[in-house]
Amino acid sequence: MIKYLGSKRLLLDAIGAAVDSFGESRRVLDLFSGTSRVGHALKRRGHYVIANDHLHFAANLARTYVEADGRVYRERAARLIDELNEIEGIPGYVTQTFCTEARYFRPENGMRIDAIRERIETLDVDCTLKAILLTSLIEAADRVDSTTGVQMAYLKEWAKRAYNPLSMRLPEILDGPGEAHRFDALDAAGAFEVDLAYLDPPYNQHRYIGNYHVWETITRWDHPEAYGIARKRIQAKDHKSPFNSKREIEGAMRQVLERLRAKEIIVSFNNEGYLSRETLEEMLADYGHVETVAIDFKRYVGAQIGIYNLSGKKVGRVGRLRNIEFLFIVSQDPDAARHAAAAVIRAEKKRRDALPKGSRARVTAAKIAEGQRE
Numbered sequence: 001m002i003k004y005l006g007s008k009r010l011l012l013d014a015i016g017a018a019v020d021s022f023g024e025s026r027r028v029l030d031l032f033s034g035t036s037r038v039g040h041a042l043k044r045r046g047h048y049v050i051a052n053d054h055l056h057f058a059a060n061l062a063r064t065y066v067e068a069d070g071r072v073y074r075e076r077a078a079r080l081i082d083e084l085n086e087i088e089g090i091p092g093y094v095t096q097t098f099c100t101e102a103r104y105f106r107p108e109n110g111m112r113i114d115a116i117r118e119r120i121e122t123l124d125v126d127c128t129l130k131a132i133l134l135t136s137l138i139e140a141a142d143r144v145d146s147t148t149g150v151q152m153a154y155l156k157e158w159a160k161r162a163y164n165p166l167s168m169r170l171p172e173i174l175d176g177p178g179e180a181h182r183f184d185a186l187d188a189a190g191a192f193e194v195d196l197a198y199l200d201p202p203y204n205q206h207r208y209i210g211n212y213h214v215w216e217t218i219t220r221w222d223h224p225e226a227y228g229i230a231r232k233r234i235q236a237k238d239h240k241s242p243f244n245s246k247r248e249i250e251g252a253m254r255q256v257l258e259r260l261r262a263k264e265i266i267v268s269f270n271n272e273g274y275l276s277r278e279t280l281e282e283m284l285a286d287y288g289h290v291e292t293v294a295i296d297f298k299r300y301v302g303a304q305i306g307i308y309n310l311s312g313k314k315v316g317r318v319g320r321l322r323n324i325e326f327l328f329i330v331s332q333d334p335d336a337a338r339h340a341a342a343a344v345i346r347a348e349k350k351r352r353d354a355l356p357k358g359s360r361a362r363v364t365a366a367k368i369a370e371g372q373r374e
């Protein structure tokens with residue numbers, strides 16, 4: 001799956017264990033689905049997942065990883081991906097905008113992205129199969145990009161992986177049903193009656209449309225006007241979410257909570273976000289007993305090495321190297337919330353114990369695991 005800020009890659013077992021602890025085959029709403037990693041992990045564990053995100057590329061990832069039934073699509077997608085991998089490059093919008101005007105991909109890969117994306121547009125396939133092909137293309141592009149994981153800037157020197165030839169792979173599509181939607185969270189919150197709602201909103205001002213505009217443009221294939229060094233799609237300027245606004249996030253979060261039709265709620269948030277732990281606990285207390293688990297992590301690589309623009313100028317600051325991910329677990333039944341929190345801690349300890357022996361990460365992690373539940 002793609003590199004994504006705020007992705008819960010390392011928390012999948014912890015979140016999965018919490019959801020499982022409330023019961024089997026739950027109906028779960030993932031309201032801010034991003035890469036759909038969480039939805040995918042929950043579908044694999046036997047839950048029925050309804051994934052939602054307001055961006056086109058994220059909704060396509062959700063169609064692939066949550067909605068598509070592998071029994072229907074796996075073989076057809078594999079055949080088409082083999083064919084698409086044979087296509088020769090032809091320069092087009094991606095080559096011009098993202099390889100010449102900017103440097104996200106080597107031109108030889110940009111030309112292949114252009115040619116493959118054009119071919120996908122001409123195929124007579126339903127929207128789910130198209131979503132799977134686009135997911136495969138975007139993941140292939142992500143493996144050969146030259147960024148630190150966000151598309152606000154690109155590396156001064158080409159990343160080593162950028163020299164690899166672009167190669168599409170079959171995404172891991174799971175058997176069984178699920179749903180993918182592209183609504184604003186405020187509209188989606190009340191639209192589905194579920195057992196559990198998982199909320200993983202943005203934490204701060206960094207908008208996902210700006211950080212991942214290349215994926216949005218490849219998905220929409222609308223050849224937009226681009227601006228600035230990052231060559232962002234012009235629409236990114238007006239695409240706002242209240243969850244990226246310090247002033248609006250609290251009201252938006254309260255409205256989402258008010259609209260949800262869910263028995264249990266799990267919220268992911270970060271200690272560097274706009275809402276404090278105390279504010280979130282106070283908001284959530286209206287909906288049941290709240291258990292909070294705090295998990296300490298290393299920050300994403302861009303924060304550690306800094307970010308450069310084309311002329312080699314550092315445009316990002318080296319920030320703090322660690323942060324805390326909170327999981328707030330809410331249930332009318334305090335024992336059920338406590339069990340879920342205990343399941344999170346067990347899963348997280350197990351993940352950390354499995355880290356390579358003697359590594360520094362393991363030592364640090366073990367120390368943290370002790371005081372993890374506050």
Ligand SMILES: C[S@@+](CC[C@H](N)C(=O)[O-])C[C@H]1O[C@@H](n2cnc3c(N)ncnc32)[C@H](O)[C@@H]1O
Pocket residue numbers: 004005006007008009031032033034035036037038052053054055058183184185186200201202203208209241242243
């Ligand atoms: C922290 S990320 C979610 C990461 C995801 N859990 C994962 O593991 O990949 C937050 C997501 O919320 C989406 N988002 C932001 N504002 C939204 C809104 N108003 N309605 C729906 N989705 C929104 C963003 O597009 C982004 O994908």
